[in-house]
Amino acid sequence: MRDVLVIGGNRYFGKRLIDRLLAAGDRVTVLNRGSAPPPAGAVHLVADRDDERALAEALDGRVFDAVVDQVCYTPRQAAIARRVLSGRTPRYVMTSTVEVYEHQDSPTAVTEDAVDPREVAVDPELPWDEPEFLDAHYGEGKRQAEAVLAAAPAFPYTAVRVAHVLGGDDDFTGRLAHYADRLRTGEPITVPATNHPATYIHVEEIADFLFWAVGQEFTGPVNAASHGTLTTDEIVARIPGGPARFQEVEAGEVSPFSFFRSYGMDNSRATRLGFAFTDARQWLPQAVAETLGKDH
Template identity: 40%
Template structure:
């Protein structure tokens, strides 16, 4: 069924693929951004330029708007969530917030099994309204707590029909602004050891196609609340490194970090940090296995990095 859909964000990483897939399904898509990142959607989308952290501007832009579905990919703090509540309450049929596995970060080592949605009681999460959530210097260290408190604000208020997608670590061959998987491949290419913690905990992953598939499913379904999104089969940082080395025909060099060292690799945890996807399965969604796509993704990214390096040499 044709829907009127708003995406807050949508011009970076898997957001671009989400826009394209929604358009291919025949939906009417509006993207709301600050207008700083160009896109190639042409006349296929409507564009609204607004800072989602400017409450006054948000009220002005969306004063007369209503949507069947909103995908909010830019809700990073309780302040962002409060604005969404005041702007969209009563105006949307379904509100899907992109959250993260990082909401569970404080439970690492305390819960000795894959993490479930009900391990976080959002009704009991305290909201820190005085914290400087919009300080860019604090963005990295505030990310996990900001997402958790944003989820809590939305649930505790109750004015929006909210789904929060707790997304595992997303791996991609291109357009991944985090550069985390690329850093692993470069480490292997350069014959350098991977710095790792002694615990070598396993964590959860998704690829771009899988996360977009899951977002489309969540937008079309009728359940509410948080849901974990992760492919089947978790990996530790050393296992990911060894997988890459095997695919590239290189040795997998590993170095256990000494006490006090902080230069560890992405996705490296002292304890297991994986998510349980039983709720998604019970709601009818089946994830692929990480083994089904990881090796091809590694080779695709390796080829892309080589092409970029070659182009740079001849530029």
């Protein structure tokens, strides 16, 4: 039996990870601000992870075989996690994002080396506490959070760079619903004149990946994406309704999952380490059906 701490994880693939840990017989502790209780069987700790003293007090006297941090978005949060958790765990898994590659416009899928966190400059004085700033600098916040962790080689971390997630009847993003609404009303779907494909992962698969990563020993960044890429056309083609009307633009706001640059991640490191990914085109119909349900 392992002792695993999950920070955050109240919804979407985080709650699925907790379910998997509990089903495996692990002792699971969930720490959040008290916004939602964890599943039955998990220990619940209440603290604001941004408050270093409160976090340290909540974890006083506790050690863990692994920690999964679902809500580390900024270098400040990463620094607090590193200080509080050092000596409490031999394994810290941070959920990062494909958005760390937002400046790598590569025609081929990028490997982890494309963004080396050891070379990322960190500025903890930026207004990370302001929601609008953080939302506009999501990828930068994750990059700098990884950099803080990588700057402490004695801290055993891995950063799971998660592809765009699809599937589940609890997808709170509304991105597939955006397309379903456009198809129903006949409104145009705005896309770049050159619309690039991206890598994706099913909500159940990323939960599987994080569960798997808890039990591994590798460190550093790792890409988590299903095999293959998907285009806006392929996604829309699976949504009932239509016909789709696409409106191309050279700049400005575009529909979700429409990209002015490539968002493809190479998953070969994780594959070599032993995780078997599925193919995105195989699970896409299921993901659409799960998310949109009978109403669509």
